[in-house]
Amino acid sequence: MTALIELDGITKVLKGQEQPRTILDGVGLTVNAGQSVAIVGRSGSGKSTLLSVIGLFDRPDSGSYRLDGQEIAKLPERRAAKLRSSHFGFVFQRFFLLKHLTAAQNVAMALVNGQGWLPRRQRRSLVMEALDQVGIAHLAKSRPAKMSGGEQQRVAIARALVRDPKILLADEPTGALDIETGTLVIDALLAATERGCGLILVTHDRDHAARMGQIHDLVDGVLTERVTVR
Amino acid sequence: MRRLSGRFRSSLIIGIQGIRARKLRTLLSMVSLFLGVLAVVVVQAGASIAERALLADLEIQQGYDGTRVMDMPMQQNATEVLTATVRGREDAVAMLGVSGIVGEPGVLPVNPGGAPLDQDWGPAMVCNDQGCEPAPGVKGQAVEVRLTALSGDVRKFRPYRTVSGQWLDFTRMPSMSPKLVLNQPAADAFEQYRVPAEMRVGGAAANVTPQFVGVVDDGDMQPRAYVRLDELTTWLPPSRMSDPNTGGEMRLLMTQGSPVEPVVSAKLKALGVEPYVQTIETRKEQEKQLTLMRLVFFSMAGLVLLIGVAGILNVGLATVGERVEEFALRRAVGTPRTLLAGIVLAETLLTGLLTAAAAIGASAAALKVVTMLVGDSQPILRDVQFPWEAGVAGIIAGIVAGVLGGFVPALRAAGIPIATVMRA
Structure with a gap:
């Protein structure tokens, strides 16, 4: 079986300072379809940078990055945008919902991105399906200001799921939530893995990490530990 | 595709969505742009209205563009040649001018020489072989007009505007009592001197009583009356129309390529008369004068528009600064850079077009109000319509302002690093 994501020897150096700083140092990681992976580590250890590289927000300075067996480490931005749309779903610590849009419109944002065009009826159906998956279809017409933190994060997850991504990248998705709500959010993310979607979760929270299939520890840019939980 | x-x-x-979310900002952008687009619309509308008004005046005095005009010196046989050649033709009209006095019998006209009523061209003169001397008699209730006899409907070459009554009817049998259409100065003169009228024309077989059937605006300051050539020739032989002592004039108006032109030319040359032919190019001559004027006004309007563009640019940059996270997020979900730039341009373009619509609407409404209020006293504004060129200029100004004002913000939006959302 071809791995969904294969990183090998990924290095990222932060330049433009007095002394270049290595953020990622020879990182190797493999994620298969339906697999959940937690990346834990202290602040500044390079977790978000690693997620940026995986999510094609940023390019590695060296190393190999294969997505579905295809080398994409040096992909031009235009093709990277296309892959972000077709393969990835993103969930951030701050939900990044647009306050002037309703929950449904925020979710639809991922569909109205210039990568193909869907008729309004089809868009609406996909949006409602995604909102239903995270249990907040009844809030479709609500604006973010009227929703709780947990509800907002679930709208963000629906936005990540609406294009039926192959892999979900979640950067501290529970960081702004209480324990109970955070658990509900992790439930929603794990539910996606049951449908074959890969999940990479960056978190400080060891309890949430323990619910993932694998846990990796990132220390000073080096992925040092691999714990298989299940 | x-x-x-x-x-x-x-x-x-x-x-x-962006415009709806930031209504106040959009409104502020529109306000800053409104005056610029309005200036362009007003300048274009003013130029178009002025051009049309000037052209209309020139056309009634000189003729439509492309009209061929043949002038010829007075010669007794030439009149007969001319009238015989153009009789019944649609592509050429002969204009033969003589002097006529209409009014109280046996008196000198109040305007000797057919002068405008507010001007004095000196006393009426009688000329013979020994020379000229003041005409005997006393001034009375009579007006001297330039009597222009027409072989056909001249309005297909010169669009005289009907002021009242009707124009000469060339389809009916000629009347024994010549029907006259007066120009405005002649009508004003007869308004002042209302008398039982007879018409005296030098060389006529009799002094007939004319019928006034209408008044037209022909752009002439001199009192003038138009008459059917065949009605006038009942009483005045064509050969007498070319008497230089009566101050006659002979002119032929033709369409381009009319076969009348070479025929008349050849016949006149055979009589020893050298005709002078020219083509009317009113619009061309007018455009030279208007181009410079328009350039000056458009430069001024362009400056005002530029200030508007600076306003929209300023608001656009501020908005992009506020929406850094939104644009980074959009990139994260796969929106290409070009589309991000397109979103910003679409917003400024829509703002520009909305502003253009507002400016065009305001200008059209203002023009309507002005024509209603002062249209009666200002002939240039009478029945004037909002020119479509001004609408087009407004839309173009709105689009240009939108593109110029949105270009830099669009570039900035496209360059926002995607990792912004990761580090927030």
Whole structure:
């Protein structure tokens, strides 16, 4: 079986300072379809940078990055945008919902991105399906200001799921939530893995990490530990 | 094509969402741009209205562009040649001018020489072989007019505006009592001197009683009356129309390529008369004068528009600064840089077009109000319509302002690093 994501020897150096700083140092990681992976580590250890590289927000300075067996480490931005749309779903610590849009419109944002065009009826159906998956279809017409933190994060997850991504990248998705709500959010993310979607979760929270299939520890840019939980 | 359409629709949808989310900012952008677009619309509308008014005046005095005009010196046989050649033709009209006095019998006209009533051209003169001397008699209730006999409907060459009554009817049998259409100065003169009228024309077989059937605006300051040539020749032989002592004039108006021109030319040359032919190019001559004027006003309007563009640019940059996270997020979900730039451009373009619509609407409404209030006293504004060229200029100004004002913010939006959302 071809791995969904294969990183090998990924290095990222932060330049433009007095002394270049290595953020990622020879990182190797493999994620298969339906697999959940937690990346834990202290602040500044390079977790978000690693997620940026995986999510094609940023390019590695060296190393190999294969997505579905295809080398994409040096992909031009235009093709990277296309892959972000077709393969990835993103969930951030701050939900990044647009306050002037309703929950449904925020979710639809991922569909109205210039990568193909869907008729309004089809868009609406996909949006409602995604909102239903995270249990907040009844809030479709609500604006973010009227929703709780947990509800907002679930709208963000629906936005990540609406294009039926192959892999979900979640950067501290529970960081702004209480324990109970955070658990509900992790439930929603794990539910996606049951449908074959890969999940990479960056978190400080060891309890949430323990619910993932694998846990990796990132220390000073080096992925040092691999714990298989299940 | 399908991809382009998807991107276009996406940018339009997101652009409209952006405008709706920032109504006040959009309004401020529109306010800053409104005066600029309004200036362009007003200058274009003013230039078009002025051009049309000037052209209309020139056309009634000189003729439509392309009209061939043949002038010829007075010669007794030439009149007969001319009238015989153009009789019954649609592509040429002969204009033969003589002097006529209409009014109280046996008196000198109040305006000797057919002068405008407010001007004094000196006393009436009688000329013979020994020379000229003041005409005997006393001034009375009579007006001297330039009597222009027409072989056909001249309005297809010169668009005289009917002021009242009707124009000469060339389809009916000629009347024994010549029907006259007066120009405005002649009508004003007869308004002042209302008398039982007879018409005296030098060389006529009798002094007939004319019928006034209408008044036209022909752009002439001199009192003038138009008459059918065949009605006048009942009483005045064509050969007498070319008497230089009566101050006659002979002119032929033709369409381009009319076969009348070479025929008349040849016949006149055979009589020893050298005709002078020219083509009317009113618009061309007028455009030279208007171009410079328009350039000056458009430069001024362009400056005002530039200030508007600076306003929209300022608001656009501020808005992009506020929406850094939104644009980074959009990139994260796969929106290409070009589409992000397109979204910003779509917003400024829509703002520009909305402003253009407002400016065009305001100008059209203002023109309507002005024509209603002062249209009666200002002939240039009478029945004037909002020129479509001004609408087009406004839309172009709105689009140009939108593109110029949105270009830099669009570039900035496209350059926002995607990792912004990761570090927030």
